[in-house]
Amino acid sequence: xxxxxxxxxxxxxxxxxxxxxxxxxxxxxxxxxxxxxxxxxxxxxxxxxxxxxxxxxxxxxxxxxxxxxxxxxxxxxxxxxxxxxxxxxxxxxxxxxxxxxxxxxxxxxxxxxxxxxxxxxxxxxxxxxxxxxxxxxxxxxxxxxxxxxxxxxxxxxxxxxxxxxxxxxxxxxxxxxxxxxxxxxxxxxxxxxxxxxxxxxxxxxxxxxxxxxxxxxxxxxxxxxxxxxxxxxxxxxxxxxxxxxxxxxxxxxxxxxxxxxxxxxxxxxxxxxxxxxxxxxxxxxxxxxxxxxxxxxxxxxxxxxxxxxxxxxxxxxxxxxxxxxxxxxxxxxxxxxxxxxxxxxxxxxxxxxxxxxxxxxxxx
Amino acid sequence: xxxxxxxxxxxxxxxxxxxxxxxxxxxxxxxxxxxxxxxxxxxxxxxxxxxxxxxxxxxxxxxxxxxxxxxxxxxxxxxxxxxxxxxxxxxxxxxxxxxxxxxxxxxxxxxxxxxxxxxxxxxxxxxxxxxxxxxxxxxxxxxxxxxxxxxxxxxxxxxxxxxxxxxxxxxxxxxxxxxxxxxxxxxxxxxxxxxxxxxxxxxxxxxxxxxxxxxxxxxxxxxxxxxxxxxxxxxxxxxxxxxxxxxxxxxxxxxxxxxxxxxxxxxx
Numbered sequence: 001x002x003x004x005x006x007x008x009x010x011x012x013x014x015x016x017x018x019x020x021x022x023x024x025x026x027x028x029x030x031x032x033x034x035x036x037x038x039x040x041x042x043x044x045x046x047x048x049x050x051x052x053x054x055x056x057x058x059x060x061x062x063x064x065x066x067x068x069x070x071x072x073x074x075x076x077x078x079x080x081x082x083x084x085x086x087x088x089x090x091x092x093x094x095x096x097x098x099x100x101x102x103x104x105x106x107x108x109x110x111x112x113x114x115x116x117x118x119x120x121x122x123x124x125x126x127x128x129x130x131x132x133x134x135x136x137x138x139x140x141x142x143x144x145x146x147x148x149x150x151x152x153x154x155x156x157x158x159x160x161x162x163x164x165x166x167x168x169x170x171x172x173x174x175x176x177x178x179x180x181x182x183x184x185x186x187x188x189x190x191x192x193x194x195x196x197x198x199x200x201x202x203x204x205x206x207x208x209x210x211x212x213x214x215x216x217x218x219x220x221x222x223x224x225x226x227x228x229x230x231x232x233x234x235x236x237x238x239x240x241x242x243x244x245x246x247x248x249x250x251x252x253x254x255x256x257x258x259x260x261x262x263x264x265x266x267x268x269x270x271x272x273x274x275x276x277x278x279x280x281x282x283x284x285x286x287x288x289x290x291x292x293x294x295x296x297x298x299x300x301x302x303x304x305x306x307x308x309x310x311x312x313x314x315x316x317x318x319x320x321x322x323x324x325x326x327x328x329x330x331x332x333x334x335x336x337x338x339x340x341x342x343x344x345x346x347x348x349x350x351x352x353x354x355x356x357x358x359x360x361x362x363x364x
Numbered sequence: 365x366x367x368x369x370x371x372x373x374x375x376x377x378x379x380x381x382x383x384x385x386x387x388x389x390x391x392x393x394x395x396x397x398x399x400x401x402x403x404x405x406x407x408x409x410x411x412x413x414x415x416x417x418x419x420x421x422x423x424x425x426x427x428x429x430x431x432x433x434x435x436x437x438x439x440x441x442x443x444x445x446x447x448x449x450x451x452x453x454x455x456x457x458x459x460x461x462x463x464x465x466x467x468x469x470x471x472x473x474x475x476x477x478x479x480x481x482x483x484x485x486x487x488x489x490x491x492x493x494x495x496x497x498x499x500x501x502x503x504x505x506x507x508x509x510x511x512x513x514x515x516x517x518x519x520x521x522x523x524x525x526x527x528x529x530x531x532x533x534x535x536x537x538x539x540x541x542x543x544x545x546x547x548x549x550x551x552x553x554x555x556x557x558x559x560x561x562x563x564x565x566x567x568x569x570x571x572x573x574x575x576x577x578x579x580x581x582x583x584x585x586x587x588x589x590x591x592x593x594x595x596x597x598x599x600x601x602x603x604x605x606x607x608x609x610x611x612x613x614x615x616x617x618x619x620x621x622x623x624x625x626x627x628x629x630x631x632x
Contacts, residue, residue, distance in 0.1 A: 055524075055528060057524055057527075076527075077528055078528070078529075078531060079530075082528075083528055083529065084524070084525070086521040086524070086525060087521070088519055088521050090519060090521040090522045090524065090525035092525070092526075092540060093522075093544065094543050094544055103526070103529050104530055106530070106531070107530060151525075151529065152528075152529075155529065155530070
């Protein structure tokens with residue numbers, strides 16, 4: 001994904017009210033052509049509402065939504081260059097698979113044979129070749145989803161909207177479909193917009209993610225930036241696990257900020273490299289995988305702190321340790337890969353924890 | 365069985381309810397003018413007499429005209445009302461729906477008398493048409509109840525999907541909504557038809573002495589000699605009703621299964 005792609009969708013100060021309820025509170029941002037974009041947030045954050053305003057199922061109270069350079073005000077859902085895969089898939093139960101997939105071609109001037117060919121191609125694309133004659137209600141969850149995908153993609157929309165398409169599938173199937181969707185998106189090159197509450201799914205699939213809370217976009221960034229440099233404490237908390245350690249600021253000069261973090265000691269931070277994120281109090285954040293237990297004579301490359309193991313959570317490939325830092329009540333979670341020569345330690349073991357100042361995120 | 369009394373009560377209840385209907389076919393085939401035991405012997409002549417009755421045929425024809433009209437009108441009105449109540453929010457919806465459903469609990473006698481007074485004071489001549497108008501009032505709540513459950517079991521995103529794929533509101537209704545609620549429409553039609561067909565009070569009050577089946581049967585019971593052939597007619601009607609209602613329920617259940625919904629009530 002390159003950043004010089006043209007803009008496909010643009011939001012300008014979009015607001016949506018349901019009566020007194022302020023569902024969307026000033027959405028701004030752009031989605032680029034060919035991008036796999038995710039709207040991520042907890043339920044009730046407005047992500048589905050935003051998706052439905054793109055599809056044209058919801059009017060917006062104020063603001064502008066542009067799709068491919070055109071203002072969508074007053075443009076009905078049936079004439080927008082978008083197609084949707086619904087959470088319930090919305091497969092028409094009284095039609096066969098091929099009737100479902102070909103539904104959008106009803107007004108297409110092409111000949112019957114050409115349309116049948118298009119339906120076959122669409123089915124092949126989603127891996128349902130030969131399923132055309134099946135009754136829609138006789139399909140499994142994964143198959144229904146593929147039919148919904150084929151039905152939406154056959155119209156070659158500029159934007160494909162996916163409303164939590166994987167939430168109804170079991171874990172194995174979900175992970176499988178995540179990869180399939182990424183492949184499909186690369187193959188067709190259409191802009192995909194995915195709504196999900198699953199942060200892992202968003203990280204895995206997206207080129208860029210908009211994290212939403214209470215009708216606002218808290219951060220719009222690529223997955224790595226979101227994970228490593230969250231803009232707010234809420235974002236950091238929602239995506240993955242983040243250890244928050246109380247801290248006080250000792251001095252500031254330019255980009256150099258010296259903080260005293262409880263259990264870690266004095267740290268110099270370069271905020272040009274790691275911008276300060278907003279939070280309700282001064283804390284520093286560390287991801288579990290940026291902390292490492294030191295075994296035997298290992299030396300920390302940068303900094304190290306003493307600790308005591310309070311909890312051991314064994315995951316097979318990984319072990320999570322909750323460790324009290326430096327004789328304080330500050331507990332951090334860290335993750336270690338279980339490799340040969342690295343025994344799983346017991347609760348109460350005194351350990352040394354290695355960490356790096358560059359992995360710290362300052363919240364204030 | 366922990367409560368043998370309950371079982372006995374249930375049995376007695378069902379017997380009390382349905383055994384009189386069982387007497388209909390028994391005496392319809394009984395070779396005797398008096399409806400009393402002991403039975404006199406088997407005969408089909410009452411059915412022959414019934415079919416030969418000229419007035420009965422006119423009454424049956426009138427009843428059919430009324431029932432078909434009432435079922436059609438009630439179901440069409442029911443579609444509008446049920447669709448509006450399931451899909452849209454508008455001011456005064458609850459009291460409006462309440463008013464539509466009210467005839468379900470109003471004494472039919474009161475409705476019939478009130479209609480009679482109004483129609484006469486308006487100078488509307490009583491005819492089959494006035495019977496139809498009155499019965500539509502009674503049948504529409506049934507249609508609304510059945511169709512509401514049919515519309516409710518319809519996933520809203522099906523309609524949105526059709527719109528999303530380029531259809532208009534009307535073509536979505538025609539291509540998606542109608543086929544999926546069609547079994548509900550059939551069920552509503554058949555139940556309204558059945559209710560109308562044996563409706564008596566409104567037919568009697570607003571029918572102006574036109575031969576209508578229910579009224580005609582009531583009249584014939586005054587003549588002891590006519591009673592056995594009326595029992596034969598009753599037998600035919602009972603069978604007819606059971607078949608229609610069974611078919612209606614079958615259609616309703618099939619509709620819900622087809623739309624992938626859960627059964628949320630019904631009449632059987």
